[in-house]
Amino acid sequence: MTSRLPQAKGGFNFDNHVRNTLMEGKGLGIPKATKTGTTIVGLIYKDGLVLGADTRATAGPIVADKNCEKIHYLAPNMYCCGAGTAADTEMTTALISSQLELHRLSTGRQARVVTAMTMLKQMLFKYQGQIGAALILGGVDINGPHLYTIYPHGSTDKLPYVTMGSGSLAAMSVFESRYVANMEREDAIALVQDAIEAGIFNDLGSGSNVDVVVINSEKVEVLRNYARPNERGVKEASYKYAQGTTRVLKSSIRDFVDIKETVHVTTTEEMDIS
């Protein structure tokens, strides 16, 4: 008798799996998602933490967005960098941001970073890695600065310096060479910038500009396009053709017609509103 009651179902419905595999075998696969093919980093310094990201979004070998934003707002004291499938990182962070705000209103307190981390990891685990979001979560709360990495399958790490994305090895090589505990703000930002630039120049999935977010107990600074090492060069001359290069044989000019609408009341009957 209990089988008649609606059972709570979580996660995805895998009923179509067999059919999908069959179709893929015949060449009718699912469209490729836009991936961020990214370099994202996070670093704890003396007064708080610094998050960094590149700004290139790729769809296979094509650059889909030359200047996208990979550092997402979660709460006034927390930001999250996202690597992996762009839609997944965007929607997951937006969802948890919304949940956090409701939580904040309910508790009347500043949200803690572990709360966001737990919400994210429980959701990602529930979807068994099908949501391709690899995140670097950083924030400052009542217990100080916290930096976490969250993987698509739901595992987390808590570390003083982290990198994720296709350019993570290039960025990590910079961190491993120069990271020390309790850095000053300027040094921390410079190190984050160098790490992201290593990703931008040595990884094909990363490129364009460097975004930085600095979070400490007092304020948050969102430094969008902190560095722009790939600005397009200025054209040296004007390559426009002079008027008259192509001979004009005939001109025909028609003005756009102004259409005026006037309403003529034809009856004095009142509107029937019964």
Added chain:
Amino acid sequence: MDHFPTNWGNPRSEEVDSYNTYPVASHIGNVPHSVRQIAGYGHTNGHPTSHTQSPVVTGTSVLGLKYKGGVMMAADNLASYGSLARFRDIERLHKVTDFTVLGASGDMSDFQYVKHLLDSQMIKEYNADDGHTLATHNIYEYLWRVMYNRRSKMNPLWNTFVLGGVNKGESFLGAIDLKGTPYQSASIATGFGSHLAQPILRKELEQRGGENNITEEQAVEILKKSMKVLWYRDARSMNKFQLAKITSEGVTISESMSVETEWGFAENIRGYGA
């Protein structure tokens, strides 16, 4: 190799003999032996002829850097057997002539074979006794042709070689991979090194304005920094490596050395989340 312990100890299947040691019935009918040989099928194990598709005993990254006065190379002393750190005193930097060093990553048995080939070439050179010795770029050309030839026969030598040397005051540094792709540059890194060390090497060259602004001491420092990052982040590396220095004076392959490492970076962190 079957990685699943539950499959070990089961009786051998009579249809498939993957080691080709026992005549089992082939699915091909009565075909004369001569035809089988030429056609390349009908072997006792029922599979067509195939060659090495994956390496067995392997060496990880080899690094190379040009500096003012010569070329420096680095490689650790480890030959891994999958995830086992099996041979911990292997010299992956090999002196070919008085002015050329060959570094090898990838399959160690193929490296030993190539060392044998080069020995034969050097003996031929010695016998010719014409006053000429093979310069680095000559050995490079020879090695490139060998690699490309094997790749074209679908039976590659599973290595990425790094060749460094000096000839008449000119420095030479290049790499050749298992497909026969030659690549020359002021900085070379194979395997994991291409992701972790190459960004560091390139940044150093860029910052100092080229190889002629790097002294010997600086080159040692840069390579040691790179080997340290590799020890941290390459799971198939070892903290025991050699440096090879080639100048117009000759070749010096150093004794094995290690780098200082710091493992207390997360002392104050507990757990991985809440």
